[in-house]
Amino acid sequence: MAMRKAKNVLTGFLYHVHQPFTTNPAMTTPFWMGKIYLVPFGEIEEGVLEHLVKTLPGVLGYETAKLLSRPYPGRSYDPFRRQYRGEAFLEALPQGGPDRYVGLVEADLYVPPLNFIFGLADRATGRAVVALPRLRQEFYGLRPDRERFLERVVKEVLHELGHTWQLGHCPNPLCVMHFSNSLADTDRKEPRYCPRCLAQMPFSLAAKKTA
Structure with a gap:
Protein backbone atom coordinates (compact mmCIF):
# COMPACT_ATOMS: atom_id res chain seq x y z
CA MET A 1 0.00 0.00 0.00
CA ALA A 2 2.77 2.41 0.90
CA MET A 3 4.61 1.61 -2.32
CA ARG A 4 1.44 2.15 -4.37
CA LYS A 5 0.87 5.49 -2.68
CA ALA A 6 4.46 6.57 -3.33
CA LYS A 7 4.08 5.68 -6.98
CA ASN A 8 0.94 7.80 -7.27
CA VAL A 9 2.62 10.74 -5.61
CA LEU A 10 5.60 10.52 -7.95
CA THR A 11 3.68 10.05 -11.17
CA GLY A 12 0.26 11.49 -10.37
CA PHE A 13 -1.71 8.94 -12.42
CA LEU A 14 -5.06 9.73 -10.79
CA TYR A 15 -4.75 13.38 -9.91
CA HIS A 16 -6.70 16.23 -11.44
CA VAL A 17 -6.49 20.03 -11.54
CA HIS A 18 -7.93 21.60 -8.39
CA GLN A 19 -6.62 25.16 -8.43
CA PRO A 20 -9.06 27.98 -9.35
CA PHE A 21 -8.28 30.23 -12.29
CA THR A 22 -9.22 33.70 -13.41
CA THR A 23 -9.03 35.20 -16.86
CA ASN A 24 -7.04 38.11 -18.20
CA PRO A 25 -9.56 40.26 -20.16
CA ALA A 26 -6.94 40.80 -22.88
CA MET A 27 -6.32 37.07 -23.32
CA THR A 28 -8.33 33.86 -23.53
CA THR A 29 -5.84 31.84 -21.47
CA PRO A 30 -6.53 31.65 -17.71
CA PHE A 31 -3.78 32.42 -15.25
CA TRP A 32 -3.07 31.03 -11.83
CA MET A 33 -4.02 33.08 -8.75
CA GLY A 34 -1.80 31.45 -6.15
CA LYS A 35 1.55 32.17 -4.53
CA ILE A 36 4.62 29.99 -4.03
CA TYR A 37 5.74 29.45 -0.45
CA LEU A 38 9.13 28.00 0.49
CA VAL A 39 9.02 25.97 3.70
CA PRO A 40 12.40 25.13 5.29
CA PHE A 41 12.62 22.07 7.53
CA GLY A 42 15.24 22.44 10.23
CA GLU A 43 18.19 24.66 9.35
CA ILE A 44 18.44 25.77 5.72
CA GLU A 45 21.11 28.19 4.56
CA GLU A 46 19.49 31.61 4.27
CA GLY A 47 21.30 32.25 1.00
CA VAL A 48 19.50 29.32 -0.63
CA LEU A 49 16.10 30.68 0.34
CA GLU A 50 16.97 34.19 -0.76
CA HIS A 51 18.23 32.93 -4.11
CA LEU A 52 14.95 31.13 -4.75
CA VAL A 53 12.86 34.12 -3.66
CA LYS A 54 14.75 36.29 -6.15
CA THR A 55 15.02 33.78 -9.00
CA LEU A 56 11.65 32.00 -9.20
CA PRO A 57 9.52 35.09 -9.97
CA GLY A 58 11.77 35.85 -12.93
CA VAL A 59 11.04 32.41 -14.39
CA LEU A 60 7.42 31.95 -13.36
CA GLY A 61 6.13 35.49 -12.95
CA TYR A 62 4.57 34.61 -9.59
CA GLU A 63 5.23 35.90 -6.09
CA THR A 64 7.51 33.70 -3.99
CA ALA A 65 7.87 34.00 -0.22
CA LYS A 66 9.58 32.02 2.52
CA LEU A 67 7.85 30.78 5.65
CA PRO A 94 0.48 23.13 4.58
CA GLN A 95 -2.16 22.66 1.92
CA GLY A 96 -5.34 24.25 0.66
CA GLY A 97 -6.34 26.80 -1.94
CA PRO A 98 -4.36 27.53 -5.08
CA ASP A 99 -1.05 28.18 -3.30
CA ARG A 100 1.98 25.95 -3.77
CA TYR A 101 4.19 24.87 -0.85
CA VAL A 102 7.73 23.65 -1.49
CA GLY A 103 9.61 22.11 1.42
CA LEU A 104 13.41 22.29 1.51
CA VAL A 105 15.39 19.89 3.65
CA GLU A 106 19.09 19.21 4.31
CA ALA A 107 18.47 15.48 4.55
CA ASP A 108 18.83 12.54 2.19
CA LEU A 109 15.29 11.46 1.23
CA TYR A 110 13.85 8.32 -0.32
CA VAL A 111 10.54 6.73 -1.25
CA PRO A 112 10.14 3.00 -1.89
CA PRO A 113 11.28 1.42 -4.12
CA LEU A 114 13.80 4.15 -5.05
CA ASN A 115 17.21 4.40 -3.40
CA PHE A 116 16.93 8.18 -3.11
CA ILE A 117 15.07 11.15 -4.54
CA PHE A 118 16.04 14.69 -5.46
CA GLY A 119 12.45 15.78 -4.91
CA LEU A 120 8.85 14.70 -4.57
CA ALA A 121 5.50 16.27 -5.45
CA ASP A 122 1.82 15.64 -4.80
CA ARG A 123 -0.32 16.84 -7.68
CA ALA A 124 -3.54 16.55 -5.70
CA THR A 125 -2.53 18.93 -2.91
CA GLY A 126 -0.02 21.24 -4.60
CA ARG A 127 2.80 20.29 -2.23
CA ALA A 128 6.40 19.41 -3.04
CA VAL A 129 9.68 18.81 -1.26
CA VAL A 130 13.29 19.07 -2.47
CA ALA A 131 16.25 17.38 -0.78
CA LEU A 132 19.44 19.45 -0.92
CA PRO A 133 22.36 17.15 0.07
CA ARG A 134 22.73 15.25 -3.22
CA LEU A 135 22.65 18.52 -5.17
CA ARG A 136 25.97 19.50 -3.61
CA GLN A 137 29.29 18.56 -5.21
CA GLU A 138 30.80 17.78 -1.81
CA PHE A 139 28.24 14.99 -1.28
CA TYR A 140 30.29 13.05 -3.85
CA GLY A 141 33.67 14.05 -2.46
CA LEU A 142 34.15 16.83 -5.03
CA ARG A 143 35.17 20.43 -4.55
CA PRO A 144 32.22 22.67 -3.58
CA ASP A 145 30.66 24.66 -6.42
CA ARG A 146 28.10 27.05 -4.99
CA GLU A 147 26.91 28.44 -8.32
CA ARG A 148 26.23 24.97 -9.69
CA PHE A 149 24.52 23.96 -6.45
CA LEU A 150 22.13 26.94 -6.56
CA GLU A 151 21.36 26.25 -10.23
CA ARG A 152 20.47 22.67 -9.35
CA VAL A 153 18.20 23.79 -6.52
CA VAL A 154 16.31 26.14 -8.82
CA LYS A 155 15.88 23.40 -11.43
CA GLU A 156 14.64 20.85 -8.91
CA VAL A 157 12.16 23.31 -7.41
CA LEU A 158 10.86 24.19 -10.89
CA HIS A 159 10.64 20.49 -11.74
CA GLU A 160 8.56 19.64 -8.67
CA LEU A 161 6.36 22.71 -9.12
CA GLY A 162 5.72 21.53 -12.67
CA HIS A 163 4.39 18.26 -11.29
CA THR A 164 1.99 20.13 -8.99
CA TRP A 165 0.69 21.87 -12.13
CA GLN A 166 -0.06 18.51 -13.74
CA LEU A 167 3.07 18.28 -15.92
CA GLY A 168 4.64 14.88 -16.44
CA HIS A 169 8.22 14.09 -17.38
CA CYS A 170 9.32 15.63 -20.67
CA PRO A 171 11.34 13.81 -23.37
CA ASN A 172 13.27 17.01 -24.13
CA PRO A 173 16.61 16.67 -22.27
CA LEU A 174 16.91 20.47 -22.04
CA CYS A 175 13.50 20.98 -20.44
CA VAL A 176 13.38 21.35 -16.67
CA MET A 177 10.66 18.66 -16.61
CA HIS A 178 13.01 16.04 -18.06
CA PHE A 179 13.57 13.18 -15.61
CA SER A 180 17.00 13.26 -13.97
CA ASN A 181 18.62 9.86 -13.59
CA SER A 182 21.75 11.64 -12.41
CA LEU A 183 23.08 15.12 -11.71
CA ALA A 184 24.52 15.16 -15.21
CA ASP A 185 20.93 15.18 -16.47
CA THR A 186 20.08 18.00 -14.08
CA ASP A 187 23.09 20.05 -15.15
CA ARG A 188 22.18 19.59 -18.81
CA LYS A 189 18.65 20.94 -18.32
CA GLU A 190 17.77 24.61 -18.59
CA PRO A 191 15.95 26.34 -15.70
CA ARG A 192 12.74 26.75 -17.68
CA TYR A 193 9.83 24.83 -19.19
CA CYS A 194 10.01 23.99 -22.89
CA PRO A 195 7.25 25.17 -25.30
CA ARG A 196 5.65 21.72 -25.22
CA CYS A 197 5.31 21.77 -21.43
CA LEU A 198 4.17 25.39 -21.39
CA ALA A 199 1.40 24.42 -23.82
CA GLN A 200 0.28 21.68 -21.41
CA MET A 201 0.07 24.02 -18.43
CA PRO A 202 -3.51 24.60 -17.18
CA PHE A 203 -2.73 28.34 -17.21
CA SER A 204 -0.40 30.74 -19.00
CA LEU A 205 2.78 32.07 -17.42
CA ALA A 206 2.81 34.87 -19.98
CA ALA A 207 -0.75 35.84 -19.09
CA LYS A 208 0.22 36.47 -15.49
CA LYS A 209 3.33 38.44 -16.39
CA THR A 210 1.38 40.80 -18.65
CA ALA A 211 -1.76 41.07 -16.54
Whole structure:
Protein backbone atom coordinates (compact mmCIF):
# COMPACT_ATOMS: atom_id res chain seq x y z
CA MET A 1 0.00 0.00 0.00
CA ALA A 2 2.77 2.41 0.90
CA MET A 3 4.61 1.61 -2.32
CA ARG A 4 1.44 2.15 -4.37
CA LYS A 5 0.87 5.49 -2.68
CA ALA A 6 4.46 6.57 -3.33
CA LYS A 7 4.08 5.68 -6.98
CA ASN A 8 0.94 7.80 -7.27
CA VAL A 9 2.62 10.74 -5.61
CA LEU A 10 5.60 10.52 -7.95
CA THR A 11 3.68 10.05 -11.17
CA GLY A 12 0.26 11.49 -10.37
CA PHE A 13 -1.71 8.94 -12.42
CA LEU A 14 -5.06 9.73 -10.79
CA TYR A 15 -4.75 13.38 -9.91
CA HIS A 16 -6.70 16.23 -11.44
CA VAL A 17 -6.49 20.03 -11.54
CA HIS A 18 -7.93 21.60 -8.39
CA GLN A 19 -6.62 25.16 -8.43
CA PRO A 20 -9.06 27.98 -9.35
CA PHE A 21 -8.28 30.23 -12.29
CA THR A 22 -9.22 33.70 -13.41
CA THR A 23 -9.03 35.20 -16.86
CA ASN A 24 -7.04 38.11 -18.20
CA PRO A 25 -9.56 40.26 -20.16
CA ALA A 26 -6.94 40.80 -22.88
CA MET A 27 -6.32 37.07 -23.32
CA THR A 28 -8.33 33.86 -23.53
CA THR A 29 -5.84 31.84 -21.47
CA PRO A 30 -6.53 31.65 -17.71
CA PHE A 31 -3.78 32.42 -15.25
CA TRP A 32 -3.07 31.03 -11.83
CA MET A 33 -4.02 33.08 -8.75
CA GLY A 34 -1.80 31.45 -6.15
CA LYS A 35 1.55 32.17 -4.53
CA ILE A 36 4.62 29.99 -4.03
CA TYR A 37 5.74 29.45 -0.45
CA LEU A 38 9.13 28.00 0.49
CA VAL A 39 9.02 25.97 3.70
CA PRO A 40 12.40 25.13 5.29
CA PHE A 41 12.62 22.07 7.53
CA GLY A 42 15.24 22.44 10.23
CA GLU A 43 18.19 24.66 9.35
CA ILE A 44 18.44 25.77 5.72
CA GLU A 45 21.11 28.19 4.56
CA GLU A 46 19.49 31.61 4.27
CA GLY A 47 21.30 32.25 1.00
CA VAL A 48 19.50 29.32 -0.63
CA LEU A 49 16.10 30.68 0.34
CA GLU A 50 16.97 34.19 -0.76
CA HIS A 51 18.23 32.93 -4.11
CA LEU A 52 14.95 31.13 -4.75
CA VAL A 53 12.86 34.12 -3.66
CA LYS A 54 14.75 36.29 -6.15
CA THR A 55 15.02 33.78 -9.00
CA LEU A 56 11.65 32.00 -9.20
CA PRO A 57 9.52 35.09 -9.97
CA GLY A 58 11.77 35.85 -12.93
CA VAL A 59 11.04 32.41 -14.39
CA LEU A 60 7.42 31.95 -13.36
CA GLY A 61 6.13 35.49 -12.95
CA TYR A 62 4.57 34.61 -9.59
CA GLU A 63 5.23 35.90 -6.09
CA THR A 64 7.51 33.70 -3.99
CA ALA A 65 7.87 34.00 -0.22
CA LYS A 66 9.58 32.02 2.52
CA LEU A 67 7.85 30.78 5.65
CA LEU A 68 9.27 30.09 9.09
CA SER A 69 11.29 26.93 9.57
CA ARG A 70 9.52 23.92 11.02
CA PRO A 71 10.94 20.80 12.70
CA TYR A 72 11.46 17.49 10.97
CA PRO A 73 8.24 15.45 11.11
CA GLY A 74 8.08 12.69 13.67
CA ARG A 75 9.10 9.20 12.57
CA SER A 76 10.57 10.57 9.35
CA TYR A 77 13.97 8.97 9.95
CA ASP A 78 14.59 5.40 8.80
CA PRO A 79 17.47 4.06 10.93
CA PHE A 80 17.82 0.96 8.77
CA ARG A 81 18.49 3.00 5.62
CA ARG A 82 19.99 6.00 7.40
CA GLN A 83 17.75 8.19 5.28
CA TYR A 84 14.54 10.14 5.75
CA ARG A 85 11.13 9.26 4.34
CA GLY A 86 10.22 11.77 1.66
CA GLU A 87 6.48 11.40 2.08
CA ALA A 88 6.69 12.35 5.75
CA PHE A 89 7.96 15.81 4.78
CA LEU A 90 5.42 16.12 1.99
CA GLU A 91 2.55 15.38 4.36
CA ALA A 92 3.88 17.86 6.94
CA LEU A 93 3.50 20.80 4.53
CA PRO A 94 0.48 23.13 4.58
CA GLN A 95 -2.16 22.66 1.92
CA GLY A 96 -5.34 24.25 0.66
CA GLY A 97 -6.34 26.80 -1.94
CA PRO A 98 -4.36 27.53 -5.08
CA ASP A 99 -1.05 28.18 -3.30
CA ARG A 100 1.98 25.95 -3.77
CA TYR A 101 4.19 24.87 -0.85
CA VAL A 102 7.73 23.65 -1.49
CA GLY A 103 9.61 22.11 1.42
CA LEU A 104 13.41 22.29 1.51
CA VAL A 105 15.39 19.89 3.65
CA GLU A 106 19.09 19.21 4.31
CA ALA A 107 18.47 15.48 4.55
CA ASP A 108 18.83 12.54 2.19
CA LEU A 109 15.29 11.46 1.23
CA TYR A 110 13.85 8.32 -0.32
CA VAL A 111 10.54 6.73 -1.25
CA PRO A 112 10.14 3.00 -1.89
CA PRO A 113 11.28 1.42 -4.12
CA LEU A 114 13.80 4.15 -5.05
CA ASN A 115 17.21 4.40 -3.40
CA PHE A 116 16.93 8.18 -3.11
CA ILE A 117 15.07 11.15 -4.54
CA PHE A 118 16.04 14.69 -5.46
CA GLY A 119 12.45 15.78 -4.91
CA LEU A 120 8.85 14.70 -4.57
CA ALA A 121 5.50 16.27 -5.45
CA ASP A 122 1.82 15.64 -4.80
CA ARG A 123 -0.32 16.84 -7.68
CA ALA A 124 -3.54 16.55 -5.70
CA THR A 125 -2.53 18.93 -2.91
CA GLY A 126 -0.02 21.24 -4.60
CA ARG A 127 2.80 20.29 -2.23
CA ALA A 128 6.40 19.41 -3.04
CA VAL A 129 9.68 18.81 -1.26
CA VAL A 130 13.29 19.07 -2.47
CA ALA A 131 16.25 17.38 -0.78
CA LEU A 132 19.44 19.45 -0.92
CA PRO A 133 22.36 17.15 0.07
CA ARG A 134 22.73 15.25 -3.22
CA LEU A 135 22.65 18.52 -5.17
CA ARG A 136 25.97 19.50 -3.61
CA GLN A 137 29.29 18.56 -5.21
CA GLU A 138 30.80 17.78 -1.81
CA PHE A 139 28.24 14.99 -1.28
CA TYR A 140 30.29 13.05 -3.85
CA GLY A 141 33.67 14.05 -2.46
CA LEU A 142 34.15 16.83 -5.03
CA ARG A 143 35.17 20.43 -4.55
CA PRO A 144 32.22 22.67 -3.58
CA ASP A 145 30.66 24.66 -6.42
CA ARG A 146 28.10 27.05 -4.99
CA GLU A 147 26.91 28.44 -8.32
CA ARG A 148 26.23 24.97 -9.69
CA PHE A 149 24.52 23.96 -6.45
CA LEU A 150 22.13 26.94 -6.56
CA GLU A 151 21.36 26.25 -10.23
CA ARG A 152 20.47 22.67 -9.35
CA VAL A 153 18.20 23.79 -6.52
CA VAL A 154 16.31 26.14 -8.82
CA LYS A 155 15.88 23.40 -11.43
CA GLU A 156 14.64 20.85 -8.91
CA VAL A 157 12.16 23.31 -7.41
CA LEU A 158 10.86 24.19 -10.89
CA HIS A 159 10.64 20.49 -11.74
CA GLU A 160 8.56 19.64 -8.67
CA LEU A 161 6.36 22.71 -9.12
CA GLY A 162 5.72 21.53 -12.67
CA HIS A 163 4.39 18.26 -11.29
CA THR A 164 1.99 20.13 -8.99
CA TRP A 165 0.69 21.87 -12.13
CA GLN A 166 -0.06 18.51 -13.74
CA LEU A 167 3.07 18.28 -15.92
CA GLY A 168 4.64 14.88 -16.44
CA HIS A 169 8.22 14.09 -17.38
CA CYS A 170 9.32 15.63 -20.67
CA PRO A 171 11.34 13.81 -23.37
CA ASN A 172 13.27 17.01 -24.13
CA PRO A 173 16.61 16.67 -22.27
CA LEU A 174 16.91 20.47 -22.04
CA CYS A 175 13.50 20.98 -20.44
CA VAL A 176 13.38 21.35 -16.67
CA MET A 177 10.66 18.66 -16.61
CA HIS A 178 13.01 16.04 -18.06
CA PHE A 179 13.57 13.18 -15.61
CA SER A 180 17.00 13.26 -13.97
CA ASN A 181 18.62 9.86 -13.59
CA SER A 182 21.75 11.64 -12.41
CA LEU A 183 23.08 15.12 -11.71
CA ALA A 184 24.52 15.16 -15.21
CA ASP A 185 20.93 15.18 -16.47
CA THR A 186 20.08 18.00 -14.08
CA ASP A 187 23.09 20.05 -15.15
CA ARG A 188 22.18 19.59 -18.81
CA LYS A 189 18.65 20.94 -18.32
CA GLU A 190 17.77 24.61 -18.59
CA PRO A 191 15.95 26.34 -15.70
CA ARG A 192 12.74 26.75 -17.68
CA TYR A 193 9.83 24.83 -19.19
CA CYS A 194 10.01 23.99 -22.89
CA PRO A 195 7.25 25.17 -25.30
CA ARG A 196 5.65 21.72 -25.22
CA CYS A 197 5.31 21.77 -21.43
CA LEU A 198 4.17 25.39 -21.39
CA ALA A 199 1.40 24.42 -23.82
CA GLN A 200 0.28 21.68 -21.41
CA MET A 201 0.07 24.02 -18.43
CA PRO A 202 -3.51 24.60 -17.18
CA PHE A 203 -2.73 28.34 -17.21
CA SER A 204 -0.40 30.74 -19.00
CA LEU A 205 2.78 32.07 -17.42
CA ALA A 206 2.81 34.87 -19.98
CA ALA A 207 -0.75 35.84 -19.09
CA LYS A 208 0.22 36.47 -15.49
CA LYS A 209 3.33 38.44 -16.39
CA THR A 210 1.38 40.80 -18.65
CA ALA A 211 -1.76 41.07 -16.54
